[in-house]
Amino acid sequence: MPISNFPAALQPAIQQGFLAREFQSGLESQITYRAVADREIFANAVGETITKTRRGLKAPVTTPLTPSTNTNLDNGLTPSGWTIEQYTLGIDMYGDTMDLNMVTTRVGIASQFLQNAHVNGVQALQSLDRLARNKLYGAYLSGNTRVRTTLGAPAATVSVDDVRGFQYVSVNGVMVPVSGTNTLTVVFANGNSYTLTGVAVDGSNVSTAPQGVSGTLTFSGNVTVADATAGNSVIASNAASVLRPNGRLSTSAIVAGDLLTMQDLLAGVTVLRNNRVPTIGGLYNFYADNAQLKGLFKDPDFKLLYQGQYGSSEYKTGQVIELMGLRIIPTTESPQQTLGSVAVHRGIMCGQGALIEGDYEAITQNEIGADNALIEMIDGIAMVTREPLDRLQQIIAQSWYWIGGFAVPTDITANQNIIPTATASTYKRAVVIESA
Template identity: 55%
Template sequence: MTIDNFPSQLQPIIQQGYLAREFSAGLQSRIAFRAIADREVFPNRVGETITKTRKGLKSPVTTPMNPSQNVNFDNGLTPSTWSVEQYTLTINQYGDTIDLNVVSEGVGIADQFLANANTNGIQALQSLDRIARNALFGGGVGGVGGYMGGNTCVTTALGSSSTQVAVDDIRGFERLVNSTGQVVSVAQSAGMTVTIGSNAYTLVSVTADSVNTSTAPLGQSGTLTLSTSVSVSDGAAGSPVVSSTAPLVLRPNNRLTTAQLVAPTGNYGSSNYVTGDTLGIQTVLAAVAALRMNNVPTIDGAYHCYLDDQQMLGLFRDGDFKYLYRGAYGSDTYRAGSVVELLGVRFIPTTEAPLQASLGAGVIHRAIVCGQGALIEGDYSGALELPDSERSLVENVDGIMMVTREPLDRLKQMIAQSWYWIGGFALPTDATVNPTIIPTSTNSYLKRGVVIESL
């Protein structure tokens, strides 16, 4: 690999690896959603959607064999097999570039060169982290919805009983996993059981609104069509609409919908202060209990809780949290304003946590508590094997390709510094893990994460 075509001021930086280290420093500046993804290498091309199949388990055997049937070659046994389920992953390319003018930068060209690399690294990190977050909360193309899916509310009250109900978010209602483990649309199945208000109905089709009015982050408003008419009481505006296979969404004080969250009142520290529906440690522990009941594995010994700093502030104001943390780890936690680990949960503050505009009580914050396997990252195998070009410097930093191109313009003045990543994120389901396999498990398709909504 030759670097003779680059300006002399930059050749020592490239030769000693400063450029790659500066780009890598940007990539490692924040631990966030991408950190929980299991990495897999996929050989498919850009733009392709691939379907992956993974096996389930078999039900335990608790009935003894009948000695009188222990005959012949099969010994009275009937072969059984494990179930399968599928998830889809789309491979796309993401990237950006920045130019460096050798003439205009003058004596500062080396500093600007490294600054551009660092900026590209930070941008690449934030881009992949946001793509991972969107997949985690919002799902992806061809999936069963993200960890916010299957949990919404009625937006337009029914004047009379009807088979159609307008809802704020149709994610998690559009597709389901059939008996053979395939993800199919609701219209191609026997229907999905959905609880609207206080009663269960069978969902037969979903229609997205041409003009999206959803208030949920990454949400899509639409209409649910049921096999039987929904009563006026169940179809009241704001009534909860929850799929039978929806991921668990927790809210303080057992609020049924996002709009029911109640704001704190009074002045903090005074006798008239009421916490309202801010994040408390008991809600986090309820999420941990749900993950453990589904036997979700931890990540390096603890579940990860991604939350923003306002939710973290709610923890510090929570009485149970103060009691649990009293005397533990000294007072560094309160001085630093962060929590490292508590009761099997690793709290990770992030500025990428999705926020929702106020529905009357204040901005809605969402944390997610998740375990290993909640997210799959697919990296394009071809990007890892790209040869170095004679006219560019290519570095592979954690699956992200950093490309530095020598000046090719007529005046040999413009150096291009670029990055790209080819891959995608997917949410694998655990639909085959049911109470027959694990008695304490739930019916949720997505069992490896729990979303917590609070003010």
């Protein structure tokens, strides 16, 4: 599109690339969760979703072949195959816009133009970062919930705070709804196991978990009142790993003194290493808000580590960058929750492959052409600046949009037959740490 179509007051800013740089500044200012995502191109003309398939491995053979069966064409061997697992990556469009009236903002027009670009950039950043955050926490809090209402008498249906992670079970690598045929084992706080046969979502969501979905779980037999008491933990056998200080089994059990400790961080690193999760540049990323990270400075182990080191950068700056195989990244986007009088903080420890970002390949493709707008791509996001189209030729439109989506892959095939130290979690590449 010719720059001459824009007002003369704006042409120098566009020609010198100020607009692109201002938008870039906004996008790079506070990226956290999105940075952990592996970027993939979502191909054109393949529909709105793509199903990705991961192959597993075959279990090691430790039993010798029997000489007496080493006959015929098969030599006594029975063919075996490797397993697969699938996950779906879907795309949607996100965006926003603002108008700039060149007459009413005649004073400082170039500054206002660039400020709008900066504000759009920050909004785009936060929007994509929250989409990434919600996907991560949605998967890695799944299968961990608590009883919401105490049963009056033993019954098969229990009301819980969050049904995510209980709705589906893997069958031949494909996630299918839980049913009487495809069941799931669930463990309550007292250590008793029950067989889950059905899940129902509440008509009115009252969950207190971040993006949680309240509902009921139905089991093949009655659950005791002692197990189905409000606040008791309810954990699926394939639940993601959620760690809490002092062995707390549920979020509601956290008390004011349950601060983040070095042992909590070490426990998270141990889980990831036991699952053989790849690092990100040699370290795992740990995203947490500053209030949660402050607990480290009260931890006796942390104090002992830095005892006498008054000149250490950690105490000079009040922050920890690398510790125990972790790259600690503070963020202000961490989900916040208050239960009673306790503020619950949630950090998430991620390895490579914990999150996938799909960017639509033809995001700026237009069959007709866009002669009335300037479109620039910044980090996968389209920034659109449209010339005045109103009758008085006064109003510039500044917009952004992104077409894509995030997905959290499963690692079901990495079971204990393949990796003896692996957990039974469906999602293995991140660990959530909850604390006061």
